[in-house]
Amino acid sequence: MVKRMKSLATFGAGPFATGDSDVRFGHYDYDDVPRLLAIFYAEFDNDAGPIIRHQVPANFNLTRIFQPQSGLIIPKSQLICRSMKCSLKHENCRVLGYPVKLSHQGYRRQYYIFNMCFVVAWESVSDSMYEPIVQKCAEYLIELEQEFSFLSNRAYNAQCGKKTVCGLEAKRLVSVLHTNKLCESEIRIIAPELAKVEIKNEKENEKNEKAKEDSVAAERNEDYRKVGVSKAAKNLMMTLYFKLCPSYRGVEPPEVSIFMVPMFIRGIKLTSRVIDGMDVLSQKIIPQIDGIRTVKEIAFVLNLDPALVARCVRNLHFYECVSLVPMFLYSNTYVATERVHDFYMNQTEITDCMDFVKIQNPEQIEDDGEPPPVPQFSDVFRLYLSMKCGMTLAEWVRVEQPRSMGIDEHRLVQFGMHHQFLRKLTVYPICTVSTGGNKFLSSCNGKTSIEELSLEHNLDPQVLYQLLAESNKFEFVMK
Known part of the structure; x- marks a missing residue:
C-alpha cells in the first residue's frame, strides 16, 4: 500500500505541507510493493481454444491457474476491452489482464482474441497499481497486430525468445517493476521475409490454415501502401517504458489555501512543446510558479480568479509536481x-x-x-x-x-x-474571556491555528494575528 499523507494540506513542511512527516518531497514510501510472479500471453487458438502462447518465467506452473479460469482470461464479447482480475486464493495469486478482440475479415473466424496477463502475489493488497501497465501493454500489442500482424502471423514467433512475451522483455519486467524503478523494454520487429524465418515440422494442412491467417498481414500491408507507409517500417525497434506508479484511487486531492506558496519538486523545462501539451489554464499558471509567489499573488498577476489557480495548484500538488510551503511573513x-x-x-x-x-x-x-x-x-x-x-x-x-x-x-x-x-x-490563539457561545471565540481553543482561522474567514494571517493581539482577549501558543 502507498502511504499517503494527510488529505488537508495545512501550513508547514512535508509532502502535503503538514510539517509532521519524515518523507521527503516527491518520494513515496511503499510498505507493500505488489510482487509480480509471472507474465503470460494467452490467445484463442482456432483449433485448441484458449491457450498460453508465451510465458515468463518458463518454469512457473500456469496450468493450474489457466485451465479453470480460461473462460475469464479469454472471455465472451461482453467482457472484451475491460480490465479484469481473477483472485485465486487457493493458488495464492491474482491474475490481472485486459482481453482484446480484433475483428477483420482476414482472420479465420473473422476475429482474433488475446490477453496479456500479469500474475501478482496474493498478499499484495495494492495490485491495482499494475492495471495501467497491463492496459498499456495491451494497447501496444493492438498497434503491433494492426500494423504488422505481429501476433497472429506465426512467422514472428521465431523472433520471440524464451525470455520474452510477444517480444517484450518480460523477464526484465518481472525483476525490475516491483522495485519501483523505471523499466525499459525493447521490441524488435523484423519482417519475416527479411529475417528469413522458416517454419518447420508442421503438417501440410496446418500450413494451409495458417497461411490463410497470414494473409491478414499481406492485406493490411497493401492498405498501408495506399496511404504511403514505407516498407522500411517492417524492420524497426520500439522501446517501451514502464514504471510502477502509486495508486491514487480513493484519495482526495488536498485542499489548497490561496496563501500557500507552490514550489516545483521536479525540474521542468518549459519548452514550447511542453507548454503546447498543457491545458490553457496550466499554460498561464505554471510559468508563474517561482517558489516565492503565493497562489493569491499568482492569480493577481494573471488577472484570474484565485479559486481557479488554487484548483490547478491542487492537482499539481496531488500528483507530486509541486510542494506547498507557508506564505512568507516577517512575523513568522x-x-x-x-x-x-x-x-x-x-x-x-x-x-x-x-x-x-x-x-x-x-x-x-x-x-x-x-x-x-x-x-x-x-x-x-x-x-x-x-x-x-x-x-x-x-x-x-x-x-x-x-x-x-x-x-x-x-x-x-x-x-x-x-x-x-x-x-x-505555528501560532495557536487561546481565548481568555467567556466565549458566550460565539463560534469564532470557541474555535480559539489552542487547537486551531491562525492560518486555519484566516483561511476560514478569508483574512490575511498577519492581519488576523494583529487584530487578536490588539483585542487583549487572547493568549498565543507556538508549537
Whole structure:
C-alpha cells in the first residue's frame, strides 16, 4: 500500500505541507510493493481454444491457474476491452489482464482474441497499481497486430525468445517493476521475409490454415501502401517504458489555501512543446510558479480568479509536481530541523541553494554603491542554525543582516522550508474571556491555528494575528 499523507494540506513542511512527516518531497514510501510472479500471453487458438502462447518465467506452473479460469482470461464479447482480475486464493495469486478482440475479415473466424496477463502475489493488497501497465501493454500489442500482424502471423514467433512475451522483455519486467524503478523494454520487429524465418515440422494442412491467417498481414500491408507507409517500417525497434506508479484511487486531492506558496519538486523545462501539451489554464499558471509567489499573488498577476489557480495548484500538488510551503511573513518564527545536517553533506542541494538564495535583482546595490557579495555556504549554513524559537523573522533579520552577505532572506526561508531544513512554528490563539457561545471565540481553543482561522474567514494571517493581539482577549501558543 502507498502511504499517503494527510488529505488537508495545512501550513508547514512535508509532502502535503503538514510539517509532521519524515518523507521527503516527491518520494513515496511503499510498505507493500505488489510482487509480480509471472507474465503470460494467452490467445484463442482456432483449433485448441484458449491457450498460453508465451510465458515468463518458463518454469512457473500456469496450468493450474489457466485451465479453470480460461473462460475469464479469454472471455465472451461482453467482457472484451475491460480490465479484469481473477483472485485465486487457493493458488495464492491474482491474475490481472485486459482481453482484446480484433475483428477483420482476414482472420479465420473473422476475429482474433488475446490477453496479456500479469500474475501478482496474493498478499499484495495494492495490485491495482499494475492495471495501467497491463492496459498499456495491451494497447501496444493492438498497434503491433494492426500494423504488422505481429501476433497472429506465426512467422514472428521465431523472433520471440524464451525470455520474452510477444517480444517484450518480460523477464526484465518481472525483476525490475516491483522495485519501483523505471523499466525499459525493447521490441524488435523484423519482417519475416527479411529475417528469413522458416517454419518447420508442421503438417501440410496446418500450413494451409495458417497461411490463410497470414494473409491478414499481406492485406493490411497493401492498405498501408495506399496511404504511403514505407516498407522500411517492417524492420524497426520500439522501446517501451514502464514504471510502477502509486495508486491514487480513493484519495482526495488536498485542499489548497490561496496563501500557500507552490514550489516545483521536479525540474521542468518549459519548452514550447511542453507548454503546447498543457491545458490553457496550466499554460498561464505554471510559468508563474517561482517558489516565492503565493497562489493569491499568482492569480493577481494573471488577472484570474484565485479559486481557479488554487484548483490547478491542487492537482499539481496531488500528483507530486509541486510542494506547498507557508506564505512568507516577517512575523513568522522558524527553527532549524535535524535535516539541516544532511544538507551539509549534500553537494547537489548546496549548489542549488547557493543559486536560489542569492539576491536575484542585479540592480540591487548596497549603500556604498557596490553590488551585493556572492553568498558563501558557511554563511548560509550558519544562518539556518541561527533561527530559533522566541525570535520572529523580523527580529532575526535585524540581528543577522543576511543581505549584507548577498543572501535574500525570503528565498533562504523558502528553500529551507521546501527541503525541510526549517520548520515554521505555528501560532495557536487561546481565548481568555467567556466565549458566550460565539463560534469564532470557541474555535480559539489552542487547537486551531491562525492560518486555519484566516483561511476560514478569508483574512490575511498577519492581519488576523494583529487584530487578536490588539483585542487583549487572547493568549498565543507556538508549537
